[in-house]
Amino acid sequence: MNRLGSATSPYLLQHASNPVDWWPWCEEAFEEARRRDVPILVSVGYAACHWCHVMAHESFEDEGIARQVNDNFVAIKVDREERPDVDAVYMTATQAMTGQGGWPMTVFATPGGEPFFCGTYFPRPAFSRLLDSVTAAWRDQRDDVIKQGSAVVQAIGGAQLVGGPTAPISATLLDTAAAELAKEHDQGYGGFGGAPKFPPHMNLLFLLRHHQRTGDGEGLEIVRHTAEQMARGGIYDQLAGGFARYAVDNTWTVPHFEKMLYDNALLLRVYTHLWRLTGDPLARRIADETAAFLLRDLATPAGGLASALDADTEGTEGLTYAWTPAQLIAALGEDDGTWAADLFRVTTEGTFEHGSSVLVLARDIDAAADEVVARWRDVRGRLLAVRADRPQPARDDKVVASWNGLAITALAEHAVLLDAPSSRAAAVALAGVLADRHLVDDRLRRVSRDGVVGEPAGVLEDYGAVAEAFCAVHQLTGEGRWLTLAGSLLDVALAHFGTGGGGFYDTADDAERLVTRPADPTDNATPSGLAAVCAGLVAYSALTGRTSYREAADAALETVAPLIGSHPRFAGYSATVAEAALAGPYEIAVATRNPDGDALLAAAHRYALPGTVIVAGAPDTPGVPLLADRPLIGGGSTAYVCRGFVCDRPVTTAAELEARLKA
Incomplete structure (x- = not known):
């Protein structure tokens, strides 16, 4: 067990039993790199990432790779979803150095965190060679490596659009x-x-x-x-x-x-x-x-x-979701299975791996006859029940x-x-x-x-x-x-x-x-x-x-x-x-004794213009500024339509409000 065992991130916990001596992102990891005078390996990914799992299995679970990493680097594992700030900095560096980015992201940095070599997924043999090369460069070409890191930091700092050109929204x-x-x-x-x-x-x-x-x-x-x-x-x-x-x-x-x-x-x-x-x-x-x-x-x-x-699912993409014609027939019987294969375009050739297919909807089911819709719903429910007995993806x-x-x-x-x-x-x-x-x-x-x-x-x-x-x-x-x-x-x-x-x-x-x-x-x-x-x-x-x-x-x-x-x-x-x-955006206040089922409120939601804010409730409801000083005209529900805090005359019928908003 490395230092990830107490992490809250499911992604970090996936690596807690790796032989790699992972650190979470923390100041102590950088202090350790400075103490040992070694570079840092920053590996960034997330729990649902397929190629992150592949690289973990090929490299980070391998004892030989782990020795290379542990002997020559301080290794930091980062969940990009938990630390989007860290991800953003090193993704900018990766894109600047390679012209592309993605996850897993693999970054080598100085003990101060300055990236000097970046990439994404590396197969095990290539990753092993890369570790040796970076180790040798840090040992034999230290000044060049540090200069490279400083140049990358300067470049990614300049890549931000802070203080760039502006233009009015029109x-x-x-x-x-x-x-x-x-x-x-x-x-x-x-x-x-x-x-x-x-x-x-x-x-x-x-x-x-x-x-x-x-x-x-x-x-x-x-x-x-x-x-x-x-x-x-x-x-x-x-x-x-x-x-x-x-x-x-x-x-x-x-x-x-x-x-x-x-x-x-x-x-x-x-x-x-x-x-x-x-x-x-x-x-x-x-x-x-x-x-x-x-x-x-x-x-x-x-x-x-x-x-x-x-x-x-269990290390295999699509294991939960893909089907063959034979599997459909086994789940549904001959008639419904054949019908489902046609509806979902499942063929013997397949659209996915090993002759299986991902379900697509070959016909417009939403415009189909009632009996077709009923059959589709029945088939769909039965297939979902069968699928529930398959291994399921992690969450x-x-x-x-x-x-x-x-x-x-x-x-x-x-x-x-x-x-x-x-x-x-x-x-x-x-x-x-x-x-x-x-x-x-x-x-x-x-x-x-x-x-x-x-x-x-x-x-x-x-x-x-x-x-x-x-x-x-x-x-x-x-x-x-x-x-x-x-x-x-x-x-x-x-x-x-x-x-x-x-x-x-x-x-x-x-x-x-x-x-x-x-x-x-x-x-x-x-x-x-x-x-x-x-x-x-x-x-x-x-x-x-x-x-x-x-x-x-x-x-x-x-x-x-x-x-x-x-x-x-x-x-x-x-x-x-x-x-x-x-x-504007428009502001619509519906003064009403009962917002539930109010026809004016329904019309406001249905026909509101882009970004309109809509509130409904009793006049002068505390904490609702748009309802301040909004009386019920004639004792019934009343809609106030405003733009830029300037209001039209109030309306009391849904038809009036619809016409106002459409106009």
């Missing part, structure tokens, strides 16, 4: 971004670009808002087409719901099987709002199934949603603040738009977990596990995503507590993460010092910290009337405007927030 800018996305759209299979193909959830959210503000039919069709292709593809679990991390092909057929909380949270929002704008039954089904997947498969006993389901059950924040916002929207009581209850309960467990001395902690909060401090994306979530729960419940908490988080972000030039760093000014302070404004797997904070700032300002928060959001968005215009695929959430800011 309709022209967002129109340009939408047009750029349209150029990159795969008209055959949806999405953007080629294989591997990731669900472009943030770009789809942007295009939905852009369509609603402008009436752009092309953007809406891109979303509809991409959403349908993903939902009918192998990237979507046709039996249990939930999306995999990405597809290895451009047709969405064969997934990389890990299922991440953040992907499914963001896709829940996409399908929910696609249904809101189109009434598409497929969109509603996928939204409902994705919400059910989150609450069934990722809920943890201590509260909060788990981070991921593993890509592997990374740590609770990440920002990812749970994304899920809370998605569940709150699903609750009000699709009248889903389970999503409503879950959003409120999850918000309570973050407020009661992850807030420590008014500062966010990033992770918890088994009900115990971890040491890593929250980064910018945590503050932004959780603040946006608390704003969503405030709108869902009409309770002032959530708005107060959102404001406190945003105050911390403004006080401790700002660059002084309108932008934000990803780590606080009083956080642990790394070799450089990360400030990445690009969206990657999740919204950038800057985009997440801007979403919280815009919503909070609209809900409270406090303009200083909106001014901070505008200034930050201006720092990423050039990125939105030139590379919108990497700024989808910033563009989404910019759409809300450009639209």
Whole structure:
């Protein structure tokens, strides 16, 4: 047992029995490297990562490799999901040195943490040779190695866009971004670009808002087409719901099987709002199934949603999910098995390994006859029961603040738009977990596990995503507590993460010092910290009337405007927030004696413009600024529609409100 046995991270615990003498990321590890005068090996990965498991099995479980590492290095294992700040610094270095990045990430650094050689996955023979080469270079070419490390640190510090060019957010800018996305759209299979193909959830959210503000039919069709292709593809679990991390092909057929909380949270929002704008039954089904997947498969006993389901089962990708025709017949009988093979496109040739296939939906089941739908549901349930008896993928059950924040916002929207009581209850309960467990001395902690909060401090994306979530729960419940908490988080972000030039760093000014302070404004797997904070700032300002928060959001968005215009695929959430800011956002207060079932409130949710904030409750409800001085006209429910805190005349019927919002 090495030093990882007491870790809270499931990824670190996976390596606790390695013969490699791993250290967690801590100052003591660097002190040990300085004492021994040896370089540091930093290995970064995460629990659901397939190639991380492969490298662990090939190299880190090997006694010979372990001797090489232990004799010549101090080895540090990092969970990128627990320490995104560390990951960001060394990923920037890896991309700068190799032109690409990924996990596992393998970094050799000086005892001061300065990276001088970076890579990703190395097969065992190559890794052994690399260890020898780095050992020799540290012994014989020390000055060159140190100079290399200093140069890399200088380069990655300069790669941040702090103090870069700015531009105003405008309709022209967002129109340009939408047009750029349209150029990159795969008209055959949806999405953007080629294989591997990731669900472009943030770009789809942007295009939905852009369509609603402008009436752009092309953007809406891109979303509809991409959403349908993903939902009918192998990237979507046709039996249990939930999306995999990405597809290895451009047709969405064969997934990389890990299922991440953040992907499914963001896709829940996409399908929910696609249904809101189109009434598409497929969109509603996928939204409902994705919400059910989150609450069934990722809920943890201590509260909060788990981070991921593993890509592997017993070391094999797809073991749980893939089928052959013979397996379908064994599970269902000859008639239903043959029918299912046709419906799910399972052939003797197979689409996956060893002649097996990943289930895809070959026909439009949402438009099928009732008897076909009934048969599909029956077959689906029986196959899922058989699959439940197979070995199951492991679950990374740590609770990440920002990812749970994304899920809370998605569940709150699903609750009000699709009248889903389970999503409503879950959003409120999850918000309570973050407020009661992850807030420590008014500062966010990033992770918890088994009900115990971890040491890593929250980064910018945590503050932004959780603040946006608390704003969503405030709108869902009409309770002032959530708005107060959102404001406190945003105050911390403004006080401790700002660059002084309108932008934000990803780590606080009083956080642990790394070799450089990360400030990445690009969206990657999740919204950038800057985009997440801007979403919280815009919503909070609209809900409270406090303009200083909106001014901070505008200034930050201006720092990423050039990125939105030139590379919108990497700024989808910033563009989404910019759409809300450009639209107003609108503020709708529904004064009502009973929000449940209120027709005005339902119309507000159904027809609201991008980023609109909506609250409902009795006039002058304490802690709800938008309901202050909002009387019931004629004694009945009354809607107040405002933009920039300037209000139109109140309306008292759903038809009037619908017409007002459509206009």
